[in-house]
Amino acid sequence: MPRAKIPFIQLHHHHLVTMTTLIMKDLGPSWDEITIALLLGMSTDDIHVERLGQDPDHVHTHAARLSFRTERERRTIVRSYQGLVIPMTHGYHYYTFVDDEGNLLSVEDDDEEEDIMMMESPPLHLQLMALPPKELESRFHRLCETSWHDTIAYPHHKTKDRVHAHAAMAYQLTKTMQQNKTHIRPIRYCRGVPVPSREAIDTVLNYLRSFSHWPLVETQRRGGVSASNYLVIKQQQQHHPPEHDKLWNMCRHLLHLVVPEAVYNAVAITRGFRGSPHIDTHDTATFQYVIALGDFVGGHLCCEADVDGTETLAIDIHDRIGRIDGRRVHWVDGWKGGDRFSIVYYCTEERDGTEREVSQDRHRAWMEEHPRQNVRTGKVPRRKYGRFSNGRLPPCLPMIGLGCSSFSTFFSSADGDDDDDADLTVETITRDIPVVQGWIETIRHAVLDRGIFLLDTAPWYGHGTSEIVVGYALDTILINDEGFDAGHDYSDHVTVTTGSEEKFSKPKRRTRTGLLPRSSVIVNTKVGRYEADPLRQFDFSYSTTIKSVFRSLERMNCEYIDVLQLHDPEFAPSMSILLEETIPALLECRKRGWAKAIGLTGYPLEVQHEILVKCSEQFGGDGLIFDQSLVYCHSNLHDMSLFHDSCFQSPNHDPLTNETEPNPSVPPPLESLAKNVTFAEFCQSNGINLMAAAPLSMGLLTDSGPPVWHPAPSSLKAACADAARLCRSNGVSISSLAMMYSISQPGIGCTLIGMKDVYEVDVASDLATRFSSIDFDEMNTMHQHDETNPILERILTDDEHKTCLQLLDKKHGPFANVWASGDYRWDGKAEAAKFWLLVNQLEGGRTPQAKSIV
Numbered sequence: 001m002p003r004a005k006i007p008f009i010q011l012h013h014h015h016l017v018t019m020t021t022l023i024m025k026d027l028g029p030s031w032d033e034i035t036i037a038l039l040l041g042m043s044t045d046d047i048h049v050e051r052l053g054q055d056p057d058h059v060h061t062h063a064a065r066l067s068f069r070t071e072r073e074r075r076t077i078v079r080s081y082q083g084l085v086i087p088m089t090h091g092y093h094y095y096t097f098v099d100d101e102g103n104l105l106s107v108e109d110d111d112e113e114e115d116i117m118m119m120e121s122p123p124l125h126l127q128l129m130a131l132p133p134k135e136l137e138s139r140f141h142r143l144c145e146t147s148w149h150d151t152i153a154y155p156h157h158k159t160k161d162r163v164h165a166h167a168a169m170a171y172q173l174t175k176t177m178q179q180n181k182t183h184i185r186p187i188r189y190c191r192g193v194p195v196p197s198r199e200a201i202d203t204v205l206n207y208l209r210s211f212s213h214w215p216l217v218e219t220q221r222r223g224g225v226s227a228s229n230y231l232v233i234k235q236q237q238q239h240h241p242p243e244h245d246k247l248w249n250m251c252r253h254l255l256h257l258v259v260p261e262a263v264y265n266a267v268a269i270t271r272g273f274r275g276s277p278h279i280d281t282h283d284t285a286t287f288q289y290v291i292a293l294g295d296f297v298g299g300h301l302c303c304e305a306d307v308d309g310t311e312t313l314a315i316d317i318h319d320r321i322g323r324i325d326g327r328r329v330h331w332v333d334g335w336k337g338g339d340r341f342s343i344v345y346y347c348t349e350e351r352d353g354t355e356r357e358v359s360q361d362r363h364r365a366w367m368e369e370h371p372r373q374n375v376r377t378g379k380v381p382r383r384k385y386g387r388f389s390n391g392r393l394p395p396c397l398p399m400i401g402l403g404c405s406s407f408s409t410f411f412s413s414a415d416g417d418d419d420d421d422a423d424l425t426v427e428t429i430t431r432d433i434p435v436v437q438g439w440i441e442t443i444r445h446a447v448l449d450r451g452i453f454l455l456d457t458a459p460w461y462g463h464g465t466s467e468i469v470v471g472y473a474l475d476t477i478l479i480n481d482e483g484f485d486a487g488h489d490y491s492d493h494v495t496v497t498t499g500s501e502e503k504f505s506k507p508k509r510r511t512r513t514g515l516l517p518r519s520s521v522i523v524n525t526k527v528g529r530y531e532a533d534p535l536r537q538f539d540f541s542y543s544t545t546i547k548s549v550f551r552s553l554e555r556m557n558c559e560y561i562d563v564l565q566l567h568d569p570e571f572a573p574s575m576s577i578l579l580e581e582t583i584p585a586l587l588e589c590r591k592r593g594w595a596k597a598i599g600l601t602g603y604p605l606e607v608q609h610e611i612l613v614k615c616s617e618q619f620g621g622d623g624l625i626f627d628q629s630l631v632y633c634h635s636n637l638h639d640m641s642l643f644h645d646s647c648f649q650s651p652n653h654d655p656l657t658n659e660t661e662p663n664p665s666v667p668p669p670l671e672s673l674a675k676n677v678t679f680a681e682f683c684q685s686n687g688i689n690l691m692a693a694a695p696l697s698m699g700l701l702t703d704s705g706p707p708v709w710h711p712a713p714s715s716l717k718a719a720c721a722d723a724a725r726l727c728r729s730n731g732v733s734i735s736s737l738a739m740m741y742s743i744s745q746p747g748i749g750c751t752l753i754g755m756k757d758v759y760e761v762d763v764a765s766d767l768a769t770r771f772s773s774i775d776f777d778e779m780n781t782m783h784q785h786d787e788t789n790p791i792l793e794r795i796l797t798d799d800e801h802k803t804c805l806q807l808l809d810k811k812h813g814p815f816a817n818v819w820a821s822g823d824y825r826w827d828g829k830a831e832a833a834k835f836w837l838l839v840n841q842l843e844g845g846r847t848p849q850a851k852s853i854v
Contacts (some may be wrong), residue, residue: 016335016766021084022267025167026506027345027745035168036064036066039397043801044442045122046225047644050355052405057413057438061659067269073619078183083138083571086117088128093670104828107165107850108710109199111259119273121302121331121333122276122331122333123174123202123277124174124175124177124178124185125170125171126170126175126277127304127309127329127331128173128174128309128329129166129170129277129279130277130278130279130329130331131169131170131279131309132279133165133166135721136166136169136170136173137169139173139308139309140173141244142167142187142308143173143176143180143308144172144173144176148150154298161446168307169288170347182744185309185310185311185838186311186312187302187312187313187314187316187432188305188311188312188313188314188432189234189300189316189432189433189434189437190314190315190316190362190364190367190368191316191320191367191437191441191451191833192291192315192316192317192321192322192323192367192435193258193259193319193320193321193367193370194258194319194320194758195254195257195291195319195320195321196257197257198759200253200254201251201254201293201319202358204216204250204251204293204343205294205339205341205714206245206251207246208247208269208271208293208339208341209339211243211247211419213241213243214229214230214271215229215230220329226273226274226276227270227271227272227273227274228270228271228272229268229269229270229271229272230268230269230270231244231270232267232268232269233247233248233266233267233269234265234266234348235248235265235266236265238502246523247269247335248267249266251269251345252267252342252474254291255289255321255345255813256313256510257769258321258370259289259321262287262289262344262345262346263285263287263347263350264285264287264347264350265347265348265635266345266346266347267344267345267346268342268343268344268346269341269342269343269344269465270341270344271339271340271341272339272340272647273332273340273342273403274332274334275331275332275334275706276331276332277329277330277331278325278329278330278331278458279326279327279328279329280327280332281327282325282346282348283325283327283346283347283348283350284347284349284350284353285346285347285349286325286355287322287323287325287347288323288324288325288326288344288345289322289323289344289345289346289365289477290317290321290322290323290324290342290343290344291317291319291320291321291322291342291343292317292318292319292340292341292342292343293319293339293340293341293342293343293630293684294337294338294339294340294341295337295338295339296335296336296337296339296340297316297335297336297337298333298334298335298336298337299332299333299334299340300314300315300316300317300332300333300336301314301317301324301326301332301333302314302330302331302332302333302435303314303315303320303328303329303331303359303360303824304317304329304330304360305359305361305364306359306360309329309361313360314333314434315367316438317342317432317457318436323363323366324360324363324368325360325363326344326346327518328360328593351422363412365630373834375588377449377460377720377763378766378769379400379451379769380399380450380451380765380768380769381398381399381768381769381771381772381774382396382397382451383396383397383398383749383750383776384396384397384401384749384777390599392524392596392627393562393596393597393627393628393689394562394565396750397454397522397691397750398451398453398750399455399743399751399771400450400452400453400457400743400750400753400764400765400768400770401454401456401522401691401750401751401753402443402446402447402454402455402468402750402752402753402755402761403456403503403612403693403694403753403754403755404440404443404455404456404457404461404469404754405457405458405461405466405470405750405754406754406755406756407439407442407443407461407462407463407470407756408424408461408463408465408466408469409423409424409459409462412480423467424436424462425463425464425465426463426468427463429465429468431472434553434756436469437499438757439473439756440469440472440473440476441758442756442757442758442760442761443455443470443477444473444476444477444753444754445758445761446761446765447473447477447516447521448477448516449763450762450765451765452761452765453520453521453522454521454522454524454752455470455522455523455524456524456525456566456630456693456752457470457520457524457525457526457556458525458529458567459521459525459526459529459530459548459551459552460526460527460530460567463530463531463532463609464551464555467555467556469553469556469779470523470556470636471510471555471556471557472556473513474512474521474558475510475511475512475513475514475557476512476513476514476524476559476670477512477514477516478512478516478518478558479512479514479515479517479518479712480511480512480513480514480522480789484782492803494709495553501662502543502546502552504547505550507550507553507554507608509555509557510557512557518558518559518560518575523556523558523561523562523563524561524563524564524565524567524599524808525552525556525561525564525565526564526565526601527545527548527564527565527566527567527585527586528567528569528572528582528584529567529568529571530548530832534838534842535839535842536779536837537571537841538571538572538573538575538657538812539566540569540577540578540581540582541577541581541582541602541839542570542581542584545581545582545585545586545589546588547591547596549561549564549594550586550594553594555758557677558697560593560596560750561589561594561595561596561714562595562596562597563588563595563596563597563598563599563603563628564586564590564594564595564597564598564599564629565598565599565600565630565833566582566583566586566598566599566600566611567577567601567602568599568601568602568603569582569600569602569607569608569611570602570603570607570828570829571592571832571835571836572834573836575611575614578611579614579615580752581620583615583619585617585626586598587625589814591657597626597627597628598626598628599627599628599629599630600612600626600628600629600630600632601629601630601632602631602694602828603631603632603633603634603639603828603831604828604829604832605631605634605642605645605679605830606647606648606829607629607650607829608629608677608679609648612625612626612629612682612688613685626688627677627688627689627691628690628691629683629688629689629691630690630691630692630693630752631679631690631691631692632692632693632694632752633693633694633697633698633825633846634679634692634825635695635742635745635748635751636694636695636696636697636701636737636738636741636742636810637701637723637737637741637807637815638697638701638716638719638720638815638818638824638825639697639824639825641679641681641824641825642678642680642747643678643680643693644689644744645678645679645748646676646677646678646681647676648676648677648678648679648682658704680747683729684729684747689749690747690748690749691749691750691751691752692742692745692748692750692751692752693751693752693753694736694752694754695738695739695741695742695751695753696738696739696753697712697720697738697745698710700712700716700717700720701720701724701734701735701738702724702734702735703724703728703733703734704733705717705721705724706720707722711826711831712825712826713823713826715817715818715821715823716818716823716824716825716826719814719815719817719818719824720813720814723807723813723814723815724815726806726807727803728804730799730802730803730806731799732799732800733789736763736767736800736801736802737796737803737807738753739753739767740767740770740795740800741792741794743767743768743806744771744789744791744795745791746776746791747785767793769792770795771795773794774791774794776791792804
């Protein structure tokens, strides 16, 4: 067979119309325009074929010049067929495309349209052409309700040989399926079983990247398969090179971590496998296991799901073990990015032979259920919510909560990641998308298996997609016997006075399939921050706040919100809008039962303090307007200002010991301010429960470092990088140490951690379970938030404790300089001021700069 050549792009004028052309080589001598059109899945109206005769490079083959109406048509053909061996009824044919001069020019990888095309699946007619002739004809008869020999799609004299007939049948069946909506192949997504060892994956991947013992293309080409390299290793094969033996053992270890009972005697390893619908006729067993490794995006393993091929099963096998019957048509979906290596485990022994599967349902069920068989289920400890019990907050919390900003593409564009999921929006997201299925699986694992029953989300996260994903997960977790009429003030239309009366439609309810009651899961969300567009990002009006709550309830299908939080109030244009519109709307939601409690969250502690004090002054009463405060990045290794900065005024008495109060659970009004206290002490003395988020300081306390948008000063980023190096030198994970340090603080009810997958849930849960023997009420050392923390001494290993002391060394530790200079945190109020300056610039200076709350 002649070696495939790389196609290139050429434009020329044809009949006064600019058309794009390429040369198709390695053709059979009898191929004509209809044959070529059929094999490329095109109509003769869309392609012009000019026969050139014998190929000068290969005397036994012929070539033809093809002209297309559009550049995209030409590029689609090149992407699907370049150098590909197409299986036909009498053998295999290579398709090669070059230009008139035979020059080689590759397609530009950074072309945006090319990126889109790389993600496309092989054409439907190419998927059907992989079927054996009898099966294709039988399917044609069932779906087209006529015999192939009775069709007049093409004249019989043009399809008299078997190659023509096979291609024409696939083409006509494709047209029928596309025209008849009942025959469109829907895609059902599922995920393979995750490999539990990241180390094992990286070991195999690094070896494959440096592997240099691939067979030559000419000696090891698989018919119908397009791949840069292709290698088959058989168990009983004699004279294996030692490199092949090593690779076999590594691949075997990888599979046996998930399926130790797997039966196979051959492994096929490929690099750059793309498209290539085919059938593995040499397989004898029902089970074929597949995994893909690398830094690619996309590349699902796709297969026909049933005997008629009316549905496609798309399996995410990226670092996961998938299982299919390889004797049914399967292929690799489009992908882009870096390397993509695939490993296929299969059996060719007759003694292990089984009948071909009628459908792939059994394999799909195995992939869905297998992870549940080996799942880690140790539950994280619980804590009491706080010193006050006002009946609005739950009595207890999990020690760690699930921060749900990870379940969106919230940080993708800001990080500059080239991710195919970065364009997920509230309009495009569905529960069937593989990455969404992974997020749902992660939430289910956290709640059901690890006891992390607090979910914290916001409309700002993914601009709505995070709340939608939480709703998808709750649909499978919560029982269906509760609804929006169960003890809450919902009618078909709720009327709320917002200056004028407005009606809000009752949230729509979806059917749920879980077993837990609604009260078993804490669902918190926020209001005030919404869109990516700076001009529409914040809206603190009464009407928008109510609308946002109803939208959140509908997205999450959860009847009520446990804690409804004011989001980033430092960005509010004025204090008056918070006091006159936002906070009254929050109180209305709590009064109506749409939210059980209300809270606030933001970075500058002084802004939270000011809001709490002014609320008490304006609304009076018992002073307890807010039930909860959520702070972030102020309870970690480099910034403990939540417990250390005594710059907030507080009442001169503790409500728990106030003899003038008839009810000790109700704090007094915020008056008689007498002393400066920390923000944690201020909240404690006023019955406001504390939660903390971001123990990793939004990526600062990780080995990989912070994202590009992080607002920390450069000196703090450098100090955190030094801290990470110190931890690595001691064999300690800085991320694990940072999480345990934050969890150990007695004044915090729950520490929120962003966990984007099952692996991260297990890591955080295992760290939290170390605290199972700690009685935080007994060890309520509110003034011991430093290196003498007795809780840390009890739960850290010797190496971890030694490293922690080094990190917290005020004179010689990595944070010593930033603590001395005050650069251990960033200026949250300055960030808000910069935002309003940007808004003013975007508005062209037409309006005065907003009078910010800061």
